[in-house]
Amino acid sequence: MLQLVMGFVEDPPDREAASLVCRWWHRVDALSRKHVTVPFCYAVSPARLLARFPQLESLTMKGKPRTAMYGLIPDDWGVYARPWVTKLAVPFECLKALHLRSMVVIDDNLAELIRARGHMLQELKLDKCTSFSTDGLRLVARSWSLGNSGSLPTLLPDEVRKLKQLSVLPLVESTKILPYDQLMQELDVSNVQFAAGRDLTPDQLNNMIEILSDWFGTSDSLLHQIQEKIKWADTMSDVNKKHRKEFEDRVEEAKKSIKADIDIRGHDDYLSESVGIMDFEEDRVRPKR
Missing domain, CATH: 3.80.10 (Leucine-rich repeat, LRR (right-handed beta-alpha superhelix))
Incomplete structure (x- = not known):
């Protein structure tokens, strides 16, 4: 009886507490856990x-x-x-x-x-x-x-077909070229013309055509937007290159101007220093009165 009652106690802390009551309960817990x-x-x-x-x-x-x-x-x-x-x-x-x-x-x-x-x-x-x-x-x-x-459990026909399709994956992993005959054998498809429309019933055809048309229109619009973005990116890239070239030219021109200014100032300083030395020599050799 205790073993039957203990079987309804599923919470681990409760089972642990029950096993600490006595040796008999401890044994029953061990056998019924x-x-x-x-x-x-x-x-x-x-x-x-x-x-x-x-x-x-x-x-x-x-x-x-x-x-x-x-x-x-x-x-x-x-x-x-x-x-x-x-x-x-x-x-x-x-x-x-x-x-x-x-x-x-x-x-x-x-x-x-x-x-x-x-x-x-x-x-x-x-x-x-x-x-x-x-x-x-x-x-x-x-x-x-x-x-x-x-x-x-018993599988539905669609589930069986999906399992057959999944069975092709190991074949693809083991070889780069999968013979068409072997593929048909693995998928249990003997008539390709019949297999072409087995997943699509006639009453679903119009809906499928509409969905594919919408998908084509959306894809075409998306490609057009991507092309516009590419053109805009190319234009901005050319503008940035032009601005960078102009900036580099201005920097180079500024460098040349600064260098020329330094060269001119250095020459004038040399001439003024030379004139000062000549005046000093002339004063030294001039006789005192």
Whole structure:
């Protein structure tokens, strides 16, 4: 009975308070707890968490503290997910959701997790985690889709077509030239003439023509405005160049004028100094009366 009642208590502080009542309540809380959030991955060991809550269905694990967002913690500081993945891979038979935040997760960790828990894991979140690649994510996606294909909802024809179109993206990444026959095979299109209008019904044709006409008019007007702006910019550039040339010419003329003035003044000073010396010599050789 207590275990049934405890199952309705979902608030973590209330569960923690209930677990402190007595050993029996502590044990019931351990067996009925479905979700646990570990605020710091080094706050508790994986073995301790396994022993405390053996029936977990959802686990949220946080790595680097918030100070890492401001560059106060080096990149190779730690918070590796490997110890947790190794412990969580086998014992937690009920684990369905795993949320890792700000931790170092490599592709081998994802592969180990998928091998052990891929048949049960329904949700995997890697929030602000590093060191994994698209190969690891592709492994997760492939394992989940194959293992849970029976539980997937039925897709509409439009959704199936979109998925086929998305399947072309890996082909484009792997090769620069995509043969037309291969493209038709991937998209499941055998008749190009039929495929040309399959996304547009006849009653939508007039509306589509009107929309395209408006778009063409708007584009033409926008291009005209851009050309006018380009002409105005070229005109202003020429005016600025002209003003700059005139300014440089005035500066150069002022420099020449100042230099010529200095040269003339220096020559006059030399002549006046020479006349003064000659007068002094004449006074010195003149006999006294």
